[in-house]
Amino acid sequence: MTDDLYTRIRAARRVATPWSGDRTRGITAGRLDELLERWADGYDWREHEQRVGGYPWQPVTAGGIELRVIHQRAADPGAPVVVLLHGWPDSVLRFERVLPLLTDLHVVVPALPGFPFAPPLTEPGMSANRVAAVVAEALAELGYPRYTLSGGDVGGTVAEIIAAEHPDRVAALHLTNVAPQRALTADPAKLAPDAAAYLARTGQWFRAEGGYIAEQSTRPNTLAVALGDSPAGLAAWIVEKLEAWSDAGAFTIDDLLTWVSAYWFTGTIGTSFASYTEPATMPGRLDTPTVLSVFPRDTKPEPRSYAEAFLNVREYVEHDAGGHFAAWENPDAYVRDLRRAVEVGA
Numbered sequence: 001m002t003d004d005l006y007t008r009i010r011a012a013r014r015v016a017t018p019w020s021g022d023r024t025r026g027i028t029a030g031r032l033d034e035l036l037e038r039w040a041d042g043y044d045w046r047e048h049e050q051r052v053g054g055y056p057w058q059p060v061t062a063g064g065i066e067l068r069v070i071h072q073r074a075a076d077p078g079a080p081v082v083v084l085l086h087g088w089p090d091s092v093l094r095f096e097r098v099l100p101l102l103t104d105l106h107v108v109v110p111a112l113p114g115f116p117f118a119p120p121l122t123e124p125g126m127s128a129n130r131v132a133a134v135v136a137e138a139l140a141e142l143g144y145p146r147y148t149l150s151g152g153d154v155g156g157t158v159a160e161i162i163a164a165e166h167p168d169r170v171a172a173l174h175l176t177n178v179a180p181q182r183a184l185t186a187d188p189a190k191l192a193p194d195a196a197a198y199l200a201r202t203g204q205w206f207r208a209e210g211g212y213i214a215e216q217s218t219r220p221n222t223l224a225v226a227l228g229d230s231p232a233g234l235a236a237w238i239v240e241k242l243e244a245w246s247d248a249g250a251f252t253i254d255d256l257l258t259w260v261s262a263y264w265f266t267g268t269i270g271t272s273f274a275s276y277t278e279p280a281t282m283p284g285r286l287d288t289p290t291v292l293s294v295f296p297r298d299t300k301p302e303p304r305s306y307a308e309a310f311l312n313v314r315e316y317v318e319h320d321a322g323g324h325f326a327a328w329e330n331p332d333a334y335v336r337d338l339r340r341a342v343e344v345g346a
Contacts, residue, residue: 008231009232012230027239035235036235038254039231043257045257045258045265048258058142062134062138063133063134065119066119067118067138068117069111071106071107071108072103074106079104080171081107081148082105082338083107084107084109084327085150085154086154087151087324088276089237089238089241089259090325091263092117093259093328094327098327098338101332101335102335113131114126121268126271126274126278127275128181135158147169148171149170150174150338152177152326156179157180160175163286163288167287167288170288171345172341174291175290175293176294176324177302181282190309194306195305198302198306205300216273217273227270231264235256235257242256245324247322287312289312289314289341289345290314291314292307292313292317293317295326295329296318296320297323299324314344315340315344317337
């Protein structure tokens with residue numbers, strides 16, 4: 001498979017536009033050339049594949065499908081349990097830097113259905129609600145009756161749904177954002193003034209930056225062909241988001257290529273769109289104690305008043321650095337807030 005990748009990269013057709021040097025119009029031609037040259041010459045996927053394969057993976061049958069999870073056990077059988085839920089366009093790799101900081105806790109990191117390192121997704125219907133049901137059942141199969149859920153993006157949405165469906169199991173939430181689906185039904189007239197203003201800014205963000213959401217949610221088949229057949233297209237699509245939604249310098253070029261390669265070699269870019277294509281039904285306001293970590297380079301950092309309309313916010317922690325992939329970008333801060341959530345839920 002690597003030979004096929006190198007052949008495709010070297011044969012990639014460069015497509016020029018009048019905006020090829022403008023970062024506000026997407027990845028620049030120069031940056032894409034840099035990525036492709038490194039990917040074809042000097043980057044070693046096997047090294048990274050071996051590292052990821054060395055994690056304590058465990059298969060769990062839940063909800064009629066097989067879920068694969070990284071299951072890092074603490075020495076103390078009675079240690080608290082934390083569940084780390086990734087988003088898009090990433091994978092369990094989001095949490096690599098926090099795993100060494102959590103050895104005193106039981107840690108479960110599911111490869112969400114349809115994403116890299118998960119078994120192939122072959123059927124429709126894998127909405128965030130179904131993912132939540134599968135993850136909750138898997139945790140029960142692992143013998144964990146109570147836990148703290150942590151994540152953002154798709155993972156944050158899944159966490160909110162699990163907390164609503166199983167309030168007896170979820171001790172606390174640690175989130176980096178409020179589920180974005182809530183903005184679609186929120187009534188500005190019922191929000192605090194700064195929360196209503198935030199909702200308006202969110203609408204502006206969707207109009208200016210959310211084109212990828214429209215395509216992934218409405219025409220997943222078409223986009224899957226374009227990205228699944230072209231490593232250049234896949235790299236452009238994913239790296240644009242990784243770099244735009246994070247602090248400058250958060251990823252080395254090999255980091256970027258590893259996150260992109262995870263999608264390429266598992267063939268999951270199309271199935272990762274399921275959480276966009278399959279509509280989610282969001283719960284009402286949650287009573288679960290919540291710690292909300294707010295990172296300045298995230299896509300849509302919420303004010304506390306907006307979060308409190310939907311969540312029982314016990315702590316609202318604003319950080320000076322980090323973005324959408326905070327567990328990777330700022331792992332120490334992420335873990336401090338996660339531990340706050342564990343304490344709040346104790």
